[in-house]
Structures are given as C-alpha cells and as structure tokens.
Amino acid sequence: MQARIAQMMTTSTASGKIILFGEHAVVYGRPAIAVPVAQVRATATVTDAPPGSGCTIVAQDIGEETRLAAAAATHPLALVLRLALEEAGIGAEPDWRFVLTSDIPIASGLGSGAAISAALVRALLTHAGQPAPAETVSRLVYRSEELFHGTPSGIDNAVIAYERPVWFVKGQPPESFAVGQPFTLAIADSGIPSPTKESVGDVRRAWEADPAGYEAIFSRIADVVHGARRAIRDGNLAAIGALMNTNQQRLEELGVSSPALEKLIDAARAAGAKGAKLSGGGRGGNLIALVDEESAEAVQTALVNAGAKRVILTQVGTAGIG
Ligand code: PMV
Numbered sequence: 001m002q003a004r005i006a007q008m009m010t011t012s013t014a015s016g017k018i019i020l021f022g023e024h025a026v027v028y029g030r031p032a033i034a035v036p037v038a039q040v041r042a043t044a045t046v047t048d049a050p051p052g053s054g055c056t057i058v059a060q061d062i063g064e065e066t067r068l069a070a071a072a073a074t075h076p077l078a079l080v081l082r083l084a085l086e087e088a089g090i091g092a093e094p095d096w097r098f099v100l101t102s103d104i105p106i107a108s109g110l111g112s113g114a115a116i117s118a119a120l121v122r123a124l125l126t127h128a129g130q131p132a133p134a135e136t137v138s139r140l141v142y143r144s145e146e147l148f149h150g151t152p153s154g155i156d157n158a159v160i161a162y163e164r165p166v167w168f169v170k171g172q173p174p175e176s177f178a179v180g181q182p183f184t185l186a187i188a189d190s191g192i193p194s195p196t197k198e199s200v201g202d203v204r205r206a207w208e209a210d211p212a213g214y215e216a217i218f219s220r221i222a223d224v225v226h227g228a229r230r231a232i233r234d235g236n237l238a239a240i241g242a243l244m245n246t247n248q249q250r251l252e253e254l255g256v257s258s259p260a261l262e263k264l265i266d267a268a269r270a271a272g273a274k275g276a277k278l279s280g281g282g283r284g285g286n287l288i289a290l291v292d293e294e295s296a297e298a299v300q301t302a303l304v305n306a307g308a309k310r311v312i313l314t315q316v317g318t319a320g321i322g
Contacts, residue, residue: 008048012122012132016040016104017111017159018187018288018314019279021228021247022168024203024254025221026153028214031169033177033228034159035316037187040110042102044119046127049095055081057120058099068093080117080144081124087140088128096127105310107193109280113148114156117141135173137161150197151204165316167229179317180235185288186268186299190260191309192284199256199281206255214254221250232317241274241290248277256282264306271295271302 015036022032049056055068057077071078081098098120104112121140125132138154138161145152158174159166166174207214224247231239248265251257261278264287268276272295279288291299291313300311 008127009045010123010127011043011045012119012126013041013043014115014118014122014160015163016042016115017156018109018185018286019155020185020288020316021243022221022225023280023282024200024251024256025218025225026155026168026170027151027200027203028207028218029170030218030222031167031225031229032153032155033165033167033225033232034155035165035314036159036163037110037312037314038163039312039314040102040104042100042104042112042115042119044116044123045099046123047097047099049097051095053095053097054093055085055095056097057081058097059116060099060101074147076113076144076147077117077120079147080120080140083140083143084121084124087121087136088125088130090128096124098123105189105286107195107285108189109194109196109278109282109285110187111156111160114141114145114160117144118157118160134161134163148197150200177229178233180233181237182315182317183232183237183240184291184293184296184313184315186273186291186296186303187279187286187288187312187314188264188268188303188308189286189310190264190284191307192258192260194281194284196281199283203254203256217250217253221247224250237274237290237292244275244277244288244290245269251278251282254282258283260284260307261287264303264308265289267302267306268299271298273299 015038020033026032057066104110106112122132138157141157153170155168167177228243265276268289273289276289
C-alpha cells in the first residue's frame with residue numbers, strides 16, 4: 001500500500017505600486033503620495049519539500065534557484081526569508097520550496113522588488129500558520145529594500161504592504177488620504193530599465209555637492225505634494241494635472257528625467273492628458289499621465305506610438321484600490 005503524503009501549499013500575492021508625487025524628495029524627509037497598482041502582481045507559492053532539503057527559493061521568471069543555506073547574506077530574497085523565519089520563531093530551517101513569479105516589470109518604478117519580498121513574507125508567515133499584518137510585512141520588506149536601493153525612504157514597502165493609497169513621510173506610519181473624486185492614470189513603461197539605486201545615488205552625490213540648492217528643490221517638491229493632497233481631496237482634476245507637471249519640472253531640475261521620458265510625457269500631454277510626470281527613480285522606468293474618459297484612449301495610443309512598451313490604466317479612489 002502506498003502512503004499518501006498530503007502536500008501543503010500556500011499562495012500569497014502582492015500588488016505593484018506607483019508614486020504619484022514626491023519621489024526622491026521623500027528620501028530627504030519630505031512627504032510623498034503613492035498608490036497600489038493591483039493589475040500587476042507578484043506571487044509566492046510555498047510547498048512542503050522532501051525532508052532534509054531545507055529552504056529553496058525559485059525565481060521562476062529568471063530561472064534562478066537558490067538554496068537558503070548556500071545564499072550570501074547580501075541576497076535580498078534570502079535576507080527577507082531569513083528575517084521572516086526569525087519573525088515566525090522558526091529556528092531550524094524547514095523543508096519549504098518557495099516559487100516566485102511576477103508580472104511587474106523589473107527596475108521600472110512599479111515596486112517589483114518590494115512586491116516579490118512582500119509576497120514571500122506573506123506566504124511564509126501564512127504557511128507557518130501565523131498572521132501576516134501589514135506592519136510586519138512592511139518592516140521586513142524594508143530590510144530587503146535596503147539591499148535593492150541603498151537608502152530607501154520606505155515608501156515602496158509601505159504602499160505594497162498596506163495595499164492602499166498612502167501619504168508617506170520617512171520614519172512615520174503611512175497615513176490614508178481622502179479622494180474627493182476617483183481619477184484615472186495611464187501608466188506607461190518607457191522600456192528603459194533604470195535601477196533606482198543609481199538615480200538615488202546620483203541625487204545624493206549632487207546634494208552633497210550643493211546641499212542648499214538641493215534642499216530648496218526638495219522643499220518646493222514638498223509644496224507640490226501638499227497641494228496635491230488638497231487637490232485630490234477636493235476632486236480637482238485640473239489642479240492635480242497641473243501639479244504633476246510642476247513636479248516633473250522639479251524632477252528635471254534634480255537631474256533624474258531623460259529625453260526618452262520627456263518625449264513620452266510630451267506625447268501624453270499633446271493627446272489630452274491633464275498632466276504627466278515620470279514616476280519613481282526616473283531616467284527610464286514608468287511615467288504617469290492623468291486622463292479622463294474622453295482622453296484615455298487617445299493618450300494610450302499616443303504613448304504607444306511614441307515608444308511606450310506597455311500602458312496600464314489604473315483608477316485611484318475606487319473600491320479595490322482605495
Ligand atoms: O523607483 P521606485 O518607484 O522604486 O521608487 C523610488 C522612489 C525614490 O523616492 C526615488 C526612492 C525612495 O526610496 O523613496
């Protein structure tokens with residue numbers, strides 16, 4: 001007679017995210033606004049593995065398999081797995097196989113690294129029969145973000161762990177904010193990978209060379225972000241769009257924009273977007289454009305014609321996102 005081995009399996013997911021206002025300045029203590037993007041997700045599936053096999057992380061999309069026992073301390077996913085095991089109070093390495101997949105483009109400002117880590121933490125804690133509260137997920141993912149980013153503000157892990165729009169100030173718990181009228185964003189991928197670590201490092205070096213000049217730009221960005229919170233609360237779409245354009249100008253002053261992004265931004269505005277800006281680290285990655293029912297299709301088409309690799313429409317302020 002053959003013994004049937006019941007295989008335990010747990011699957012958890014985490015959404016992508018996009019920063020609406022305040023990237024880069026948020027690293028220097030100014031506020032930023034970010035929302036989850038539920039259409040793109042990372043997934044972690046844990047299954048029980050044969051005894052003695054220990055923990056294995058399979059990054060399916062890139063065909064990489066890593067045994068936890070052999071992983072370097074600087075491996076971001078191994079780090080987050082070790083931290084989550086510690087959080088769960090699991091001393092001896094269990095025999096668990098983690099398979100990770102994601103449809104969030106890498107190095108494009110959609111939070112792919114934080115989302116994979118968040119899915120992994122949720123799956124591990126759930127597989128261990130424990131709750132996975134947002135605060136815990138956010139705290140553990142932040143540690144892996146330090147390896148991905150260098151000096152992260154913590155906004156990515158916060159918005160992804162809480163999976164709701166957040167008003168974020170470094171070192172403080174994320175706040176919710178009021179959305180007077182739902183609005184739609186077109187998120188366009190420039191197709192140019194741009195590691196956040198590099199643009200954040202460049203801004204840091206420029207800030208070190210000219211602290212007063214850069215602090216002044218960060219403070220002007222903070223004014224934009226405060227204005228945006230009011231415009232979003234009041235449902236004033238024209239003001240939200242104008243503030244996106246102003247934020248883009250400030251990001252150009254910081255040196256994190258690029259001709260390719262500006263070409264796409266111009267195309268979106270010319271096709272009827274009320275405002276457009278880069279989002280996240282910059283240089284490449286994604287940009288966002290504020291659209292309405294009339295302009296959505298024309299803006300999407302214009303972005304694709306101008307070279308965008310993919311355009312996602314997402315709503316801010318409706319159930320499921322808000
Ligand atoms: O490139 P993204 O979307 O992961 O975001 C980076 C946001 C920055 O403000 C540039 C850096 C940070 O840690 O907040």
